Amino acid sequence: MAKLPKPDELIKSIDWTPPEKDWMDDVPPEIKPGRFCYPAKKNILEEIGFPNPRDWSPLDDDWKLPPNFREIIIEGMKDRLSKYRSFKVFMDICVRCGACADKCHYFLGSGDPKNMPVLRAELIRSIYKGELTWQGKLFGKLAGARKLTEDIIKEWFYYYYQCSECRRCSVFCPYGIDTCEVTMMGRELLHLVGCNINWILEPVRNCFKIGNHIGIPPHTIKEILEYLCWDIEEVTGLKLEVPINKKGAEILFVTPSGDYFAEPGIYTMMGYILLFHYLDLDWTMSTYASEGGNFGLFTSHEAMAKINAKIYHEAERLKVKFIIGGECGHMWRVKHQYMDTATGPAPKNLETPKSPITGTVFEHAKSTKMIHVCEFTADLIAHGKLELDPSRNDNYVVTFHDSCNPSRGMGFFEEPRYILKHVCNNFYDMPENTIREKTFCCGSGSGLNTDEFMEMRMRGGLPRANAVQYVRDKHNVNMLACICAIDRAALPTLMNYWVPDVQVCGVHELLANALVLPHEKTGERPRTLNMRQEPLKPEEEENA
């Protein structure tokens, strides 16, 4: 694996000035270790029936493309141009005004000009023009047109796996051109000739075959949840059990599998379990639909739908009334923007979500019948249904990372903040231009949170880390809350690199800390530990 430069070296290496050489001729790109992900293994492609399975490396000269790769790609392009208006319109209307250029975190952190969203899109646009429009065929480079060659496939692979599909560029574009859409199309085209990455496709395989990204079989899921319940018992004294595959439960709960097996996600998972117990909710998890996340979104629209469809299928089988989804970014892009159209309509047994505790009817989810756990919880707090002691989080000075997908694909800003402001006493937002719809990616989104991509992750995560550093210096922030499982996996590494004294947590972890359980109120067993089993207050450490 490539050596990671030190933070100060990395900062010094950033230069936003583009090279002299014309970008159209600057192919193939110099493929640098630390900036690409390992290709999908042969057996994985075979198992999921994707084209051109083989052993290869992006560092090889010969990528072993199919001999007719040009026709395959051009046909694939025509096909998608006739299916997705977004793709077609975005290919046609960019004026290269450059407003998006310095909005991409990968550009800001790497200075590589082909990471400017406009050029990232131009990598395909130039082929669209050169192969499919008469203007491009006639005027060539003058019209920004190129011909498709093997070098261009290499360029695409390099740069479409250096885009985290975060859509920040789309916010600033006068026409809303969304380079994420272009990247999605780029990746779909690359699949056709077998250029893809293992970190995405292995989870996709696992999801298709076993039920979740990590490939945890059902009995192990049950074991893991039992472990988590024991940990909850350590902290609260309560003996809990997670209902599994329970027919006739009112609510099906789905959440990314990342949260049941690694820190700090597990603390958030424990938070959900504790909250649902507190409310005496009639809920169930499923070991079949055991994945809320969806790496299919980073693969193709078809793969995304195939993974998502299991959730409705399971909701139908279990005859639940509605679905609650856990904290996750890309998962919620799917659940909010794709679920209904791609895999709906929702099964007939589902009803418009109605909180059994407050009676609130979630009208805004009346078609998909699926609500975000933060919507559910914020509603509980607003109705005074939770007894909370925010001082239990006084060890923490908290800030909130808006994950890209809920922000720009959903408009999900106030719900988590509302919860945070009720469960902790010290909350400070990062600077305005780095949060909400202008939030910066963790640097590892869209299936790029792999170790071999570390240098690019640290570069792309720089704008986010830098904003955290700002509030750390100003307000002593030491806890970065987020509502995304990929964030919880990726941000600790990022913080460790750029702002080492800041930890990462989910919103429901902090909620669980603050939640005053009935037996705690009577003084029977006061809470002394937080979900991480650390003393709630530093002085108690000394007393002990």
Added chain:
Amino acid sequence: MGAVFALVTVLAFVIVVYVGVGVAGLKSLFGIVVPYAAFLVFLIGMVYRMIDWAKVPVPFRIVTTCGQQKSLRWIKRSRLESPYTNFEVVLRMLLEVFAFRSLFRNLKAELKGPNLVYGSYKWLWLGAIAFHYAFFTILLRHLRFFTYPVPESIQIIDQIDSFFHIGLPHLYMTDVVILAALTFLFLRRLADPRLRYISLASDYLPLFMIYGLVISGVLMRHFFKVDVTQVKEFTMGLVHFKPKAPDVGVIFYIHLFFISALMAYFPFSKLVHMVGVFFSPTRNLANNSRAVRHEPAPWWKKPKFKTYCEWQEEFKEQLIESGQPIDEDCYKKK
């Protein structure tokens, strides 16, 4: 370099007209055939482009939300940045089209030592707004050549535009603004290394064509004056399909050629952004995809996946061993 090519092209236009009209006397060709042809190309081209976009389905609701969604009643939602109803979408689009809302958000990132800072940067917005509104007003003013009697509203625009009464005929403010804005938009592309890097010849060409159009117009009005009565006769003739090429200076033909070239170029270039923006799915859809079911695209197929029963068969042993329920319904159906 792209800019040089664009400049040469535009100069070639001038020479072609100069030779064609001034030397060879092809007035009917440049005065009648070219403008009509260009207008036809523009019309047919634009309609074609619109149909070409409209016939492609929009399979998913991929709104880019720039404000709070509608969820809980007591959370204030942003109607303009995250529209929930179609009416709100219209408002959002109006803001985009008339106020360049998204461009107004623009920020400029700077790396100061180890820190990234993002300052407000509205120059592009200002330049673009100035350019587009000036261009639009100039187009409106030109209606005085194509109407008889000239509607009062057009006369009023004309009077306001020449309000300062500088020179004779009075200098139009929009002429000054558009030249300044064009210069800004052009210099920006040259001066900023990143923009220079991404700019193509096809980015300079429209700027230069409009330069040519405006400069020839200004020259005609203030320096090489032409007989306006003849021009008006000619333009009214065009409108009534009884055109007669006017006997005026070459400068008029150059002006006419620039607008013809621009019209013909329009549908095949990035200038289609003018209508394309209305088709942009990240802006023209409502953010209500959990509340309202939107029909999938005609080509969309429901996915095939491993059903619960298939999965249960595969993991049956583990399910039983770990005490998870077995769904007997899987066997009943068979």
